[in-house]
Amino acid sequence: MDLIDVFQRLGLAIAIGAAIGVERHWRERDEPEGARIAGIRTFTLIGMTGGIGGLLDQGMTPSGLSGLIIASFLIVIAMVLLRFGLMEARAEGSFSATTVISGITTFGLGVLAVAGDMSVASAAGAATVTILASREFLHAAIRRLTWIELRSAVVLLAMGFVLLPLIPADPYGPFGGVSPRSLVILVIMLASISYVGYVAVRLIGGGRGDLVAGAVGGLVSSTATTLAMARQSQNTAVAAGPAAGAIAAGSISLFRTALLLLALAPALGWRLLPGLLVAGGIMLAGAMTAIARADTASEADLPGNPFELSQVIKMAVLITVIAFIARAASQIFGDGGLYVVSALTALADVDAATVTLAGMLPALSLDVALIAVGIAxxxxxxxxxxxxxxxxxxxxxxxxxxASALAVAGGLIVTFAAGHV
Structure with missing residues (x-):
């Protein structure tokens, strides 16, 4: 590497150390001088030491002994940090190893900045500072975490990092087949959205408010949310609150459909985006109007945890069956059969039909897919x-x-005006 590249990389190593040092120093800013084991100066020097270690290792290590200088530097720094960390722990009666681990991480990021990928080093440094600065938030979240939420998170991680690599990607079956890995990825994606929505309600305050509960429910299933709100409307004198929740769920569902199409079939997504955004915006305005007219605020129950194993299996089976029926109908009955299947599958929810149609491109005509999604x-x-x-x-x-009639009319008008149908 040339001299300019060396200075850039070493500068990044120093900057990473300084950024982490600022957070560590700020957290113990009220301590007198000499009462903290590492602050902004120490962490800056640790980052620079990592960078220098990376330079020395590249320029001086004999062939076959790569990493020897870096390992030597790391052992010395780890021993120093550990010694002072033990002294601080005895003096304060604490058991925290965060500063020691942060110092070792800073050294490693300094090495990576000089000897590896600068983009990865920058991202990892930013992530480290974010994690360190989020101590109170993370601790509070863990205190509020229930066993069923933790279990669901473990299941989700296992699906993504243990199960997914073992699932074959090649399609099986007639009519173009179905890729098991694509279905698992879809399940993980929908489950992740659901979990994020669930956690958001917990952090906001246990799911209070029909509007918030409806919007979060729309991330999972707008149809199920509508039914839940409908039952709730029978037990309250003010129907505007549950109506706002159901309308908000419909709005989020439309926005989610647009995002799914953009991610899975960009050509189809961009053609339907204006109409979906207008329809979703009309629904959202309707939800805000309904909640503004509510005389009293009702309390919504927290949505059920979406990651029971049986629910995940049912979702996978449902999507598999719908994908097979849609492909078979398209090939056996032509475009007309596909339209009928799209309408029938959307009676339960629109996600499966939307994703299936997106997956049939480019074999399926773009115009046919557009009409089928609109029907769904x-x-x-x-x-x-x-x-x-x-x-x-x-x-x-x-x-x-x-609200639904206005949204459908607005979406169709915009789509026709844009010349997309």
Whole structure:
């Protein structure tokens, strides 16, 4: 590497050490001089030492002994930090090893900045500072964490890092087959969105508020959320609150459909994006109007944990069956059969139909996929209005029907005006 590159890399190593040192120094800023084992100066020097160790190792280590100088530096720094860390622990009666581990991490990032990828070193340094600065938040979150939430997180991690690498990627079966790995990835993605929404409600305050609960429920299933809100509307004198939750769930569902299409089939997603955004915006405005008219604020129950193993298996089986039926209908009955299947599958929820249609591109015509997704979205919104009329109060169903009708009309007008259909 040339001299400019050397200075850039060494400068990054120093900057990483300084950034971590600022956080460590700020946390113990009220301590007198000499009462902390490492502050901004020490961590800056540790980062620079890592960078120098990386330079020396590259320029002076004989062939076959790569890493010897870095390892020597690391052992010395770890011993020094450990000694002073033990002294501080005895003096304060604490058992924290964070500063010692942070120092070792800073050294490693300094080495990486000089001898490895600068982008990775920068990102890891920022992540380290974020983790250190989030102590209070993380500790409070752990104190509020329940066993079922922890178990669900473990299941999600196991699915992503243990199960997924073992799942074959090649499609199986007739009509183009179904890729097991794609289905597992979809399950993990939807489960992750659900878990994030669940945690958000917990942090906001246990899921209070129909509007918040409906929006979070829309991340999981707007249809299920609508049914839950419909049942709730029968038990309250004010239907505007549950209606706001159901309408918010529909709005989030439309936005989520747009994001899924952009991620899985960008060409289709960009063509439907204006109409979906307008429809979702109309629903969101309807939710805000409904909640503003509510005389009293009702308390929404926290959504159920979405990561019971049985629920994950049912989701995988449902998506597999829908994918097979959609592909078979498309090849056997042509475009008309695909439209019927899209409408029928959307009676339960729109995600499976949307993802399946996106996965059928480019074998499927883009115009046909656009119409099929439009049918699925519209059928799902109509179905939710019917469910609301059957299970909910009159005021609830009327508010949802009005918002849904305006959203469908607005989305279609925008799509036609843009010349996409």
């Amino acid at each position: 979205v519209t059928a799902n919104m109509v179905a939710k209005v019917v469910y609301a009329a059957v299970a909910g109060s009159r005021g609830f169903s009327l508010r949802l029907a009005a």
